[in-house]
Amino acid sequence: MGGRRVGARSAVAAIMAWAAFSWAAFFCVAVRAEGRGEPVQFIPHLVYRTGPYAPTGIPLADGMADYFTLINTRDGGIGGVRLVFEECDTAYGTDRGIACYEALKTKGPTGAAVVLPLSTGITYALIERTRADRIPLFSSGYGRADAGDGRVFPYVFTLPASYWTGADTAVTHIARGLGGTAALKGRRIALVHHDSAFGREPIPLLEELSARYGFALETFPVTPPGLEQKAVWLQVARQFRADDVLLWGWGVLNSAALKEAAAVGFPADHIIGVWWAGSEQDVMPAGDAARGYKALAFHATGDRFPAIDAIRRHVVERGRAAGDGSHVGTVLYNRGLYNAVVVVEAIRTAQRHFGARPLTGDEVRWGFESLNLTAETIRALGLEGFMAPLRISCADHEGMTPIRIQQWTGRAWVPASDWIEPNREVIRALVEKSAAAYAAEKKIPVRSCR
Numbered sequence: 001m002g003g004r005r006v007g008a009r010s011a012v013a014a015i016m017a018w019a020a021f022s023w024a025a026f027f028c029v030a031v032r033a034e035g036r037g038e039p040v041q042f043i044p045h046l047v048y049r050t051g052p053y054a055p056t057g058i059p060l061a062d063g064m065a066d067y068f069t070l071i072n073t074r075d076g077g078i079g080g081v082r083l084v085f086e087e088c089d090t091a092y093g094t095d096r097g098i099a100c101y102e103a104l105k106t107k108g109p110t111g112a113a114v115v116l117p118l119s120t121g122i123t124y125a126l127i128e129r130t131r132a133d134r135i136p137l138f139s140s141g142y143g144r145a146d147a148g149d150g151r152v153f154p155y156v157f158t159l160p161a162s163y164w165t166g167a168d169t170a171v172t173h174i175a176r177g178l179g180g181t182a183a184l185k186g187r188r189i190a191l192v193h194h195d196s197a198f199g200r201e202p203i204p205l206l207e208e209l210s211a212r213y214g215f216a217l218e219t220f221p222v223t224p225p226g227l228e229q230k231a232v233w234l235q236v237a238r239q240f241r242a243d244d245v246l247l248w249g250w251g252v253l254n255s256a257a258l259k260e261a262a263a264v265g266f267p268a269d270h271i272i273g274v275w276w277a278g279s280e281q282d283v284m285p286a287g288d289a290a291r292g293y294k295a296l297a298f299h300a301t302g303d304r305f306p307a308i309d310a311i312r313r314h315v316v317e318r319g320r321a322a323g324d325g326s327h328v329g330t331v332l333y334n335r336g337l338y339n340a341v342v343v344v345e346a347i348r349t350a351q352r353h354f355g356a357r358p359l360t361g362d363e364v365r366w367g368f369e370s371l372n373l374t375a376e377t378i379r380a381l382g383l384e385g386f387m388a389p390l391r392i393s394c395a396d397h398e399g400m401t402p403i404r405i406q407q408w409t410g411r412a413w414v415p416a417s418d419w420i421e422p423n424r425e426v427i428r429a430l431v432e433k434s435a436a437a438y439a440a441e442k443k444i445p446v447r448s449c450r
Helices: 002-035 054-075 094-104 120-133 163-178 203-213 230-239 252-263 280-290 306-316 331-354 361-369 375-380 424-442
Strands: 040-047 082-089 188-194 216-222 244-248 271-273 294-297 404-408 413-415
Touching: 040 054, 040 094, 054 082, 054 280, 054 306, 054 331, 082 094, 094 120, 163 203, 163 244, 163 271, 163 294, 163 404, 163 424, 188 203, 188 230, 203 216, 203 424, 216 230, 230 252, 244 252, 252 271, 252 280, 280 331, 306 331, 331 361
Parallel strands: 040 082, 188 216, 188 244, 244 271, 271 294
Antiparallel strands: 294 404, 404 413
């Protein structure tokens, strides 16, 4: 025992020494680059390549990293400022996410330009920290839906859509299939959800729509990781007798849900998953049980875009990819690409105002609030058809872009709807009401945004 303790201490000491060297080495590289007249912009990269959600976290991280690498290798950075990004693995844990943020927020010549938590739990934990540190927090399609009110949450950006916008889209799609919202009256809609802040996020909006349209709503929490769902789906199908199911899951919960739904005879084409339940990793393990299943999407899948061709030429084929290149064009790789595109364009927008130099987090926040991704801009980026145009403002940090329904054929995801416009007035009213309550609770001043 004594010998093993000494060995363990030695191993821990070696790991700590290696980690300290790695941190110091990175910082020196950044400083030397700036000293050579090569300015750099530092972006912390919170990822989860390990832990229970690693199969979904890896392609997401790869997509972001590869686009940042493309901008450096092909373009020489943004306005001559190279991007320096460092990954910190959270394993999808909130405590580790906070530790990663605190370790990385002051690195680089001007500190962190932006932080991407890639977790609703970490997002909740960082909202007030990033406000105090004046660093934009980019929670794309996750986190607090009411953070779309930039008057209350000046440093949080939820674009292009929140969970409330996603839930609204799912209900609209169901209504369209029935002939209109009047047909929703008496309909039974179940929400099967990850029992966490993430999974509970759509409930306020669904309750609002239930009262407005007259459908019955029942929620069914699933304890993570979600492998045991037999009892839940028996309740959904035989006790509640659901007509439609919204699946707000993550990781293995999703494929397990599709298998259990099939086991009780619930049709896959009457299940609509959130965009975090609409990847290849969610359907392929479920086999035939996933055929016909639908999910929300705010960007395209596939690799038929000039920007992805450029990633293959300048990054993957030159051995500079974050992974082995096998995920390129998949749903979550493209989700990471979407995140990186928005970050790059927010920095580019801020540079037009503040100059082509390393920017502070506060200056990048201005870039996010002034972001206007037009159809022409998207085409110039080599992403025509990949994403909808998007505009952000001081008051609106979400943008509420249209959402599409995609469907799994058994081999690929294909569009199952056109782009569905959200009910902006309904969603925004709920956002402002919830944000005002948050401001009152936290005693936060509300910006005028004139």
